Amino acid sequence: MTAVSASTNTIPGVSPDIYSAADFAQIARIIYSAAGIVLPQGKAMLVYSRIAPLVRAAGSVTFSKYIELIGEDAAELNKAVAALTTNHTFFYREAHHFDHLRTELRPRLIEKLRHRQPVRVWSAGCSSGEETWSIVMTLLGADRSDGVNLARGDLRVLASDIAPHAIKKAEAATYPAKDLKPVPEELRRAWTTESGDQVVMADAMRQIVRFRLLNLHGDWPIKGQFDFIFCRNVMIYFDNPTKERLVKRFSDVLAPGGFLYIGHSERVTGPAANDFQLVGPTIYRRRAA
Incomplete structure (x- = not known):
């Protein structure tokens, strides 16, 4: 699991200027409020990998800017929620x-x-x-x-x-x-x-x-x-x-x-x-x- 340090506000391997522990915590709160999905700390890098393309596509540069965007734009919030859902399934499962x-x-x-x-x-x-x-x-x-x-x-x-x-x-x-x-x-x-x-x-x-x-x-x-x-x-x-x-x-x-x-x-x-x-x-x- 990826360590997320609240005290240093850093996530190993990612510049805190781009994506910080505080950014992850805020995204986790937003996604929970919007869709009921729980994102524990171990999902910090999963969130980074799935949301980073949306950050770039929106021209937001940083995750904090993107968080501001999804707070104002319902369509963009829906994109973020969809990106963080898991779609693993198969025929005749169970x-x-x-x-x-x-x-x-x-x-x-x-x-x-x-x-x-x-x-x-x-x-x-x-x-x-x-x-x-x-x-x-x-x-x-x-x-x-x-x-x-x-x-x-x-x-x-x-x-x-x-x-x-x-x-x-x-x-x-x-x-x-x-x-x-x-x-x-x-x-x-x-x-x-x-x-x-x-x-x-x-x-x-x-x-x-x-x-x-x-x-x-x-x-x-x-x-x-x-x-x-x-x-x-x-x-x-x-x-x-x-x-x-x-x-x-x-x-x-x-x-x-x-x-x-x-x-x-x-x-x-x-x-x-x-x-x-x-x-x-x-x-x-x-x-x-």
């Missing part, structure tokens, strides 16, 4: 979640669609889209004809992230073929098309997904309730009070009996914990009111 979705939840959702009832899904913190497309392929199933009929029903998937570059990649819906190896072959065959060494998601899937920029720490322009929510490996960047507030907000927008899927190192805690029943590894069911 496969037991998709097994549960396929065997336990999907049959009920199919019944809802066949009775012309709405089905609403949220991939919160969707990053570059691998999670979202894994969800949709699992929902639509291995039979392409049946899946297309399901997609024509009242089925909508919200996929949100705070980083514009991640949303752009997710919307493009094109990935290296090797990245889809974890996806069951029958789903790949039904819902993707290979073009050279790239794979493209089928139009029938793309039509039911809405990718949106959304800060989980901010306002949610959301109406109605969700049948299930995936929010995995997002809360690891938050402190406990922020996690607990987020879980409560998820509880408020989940339909009774709906499911919340979270990351393998995350847990539901705090005031909303009584709203949920643990039904599988990091799978929680919203209790009836």
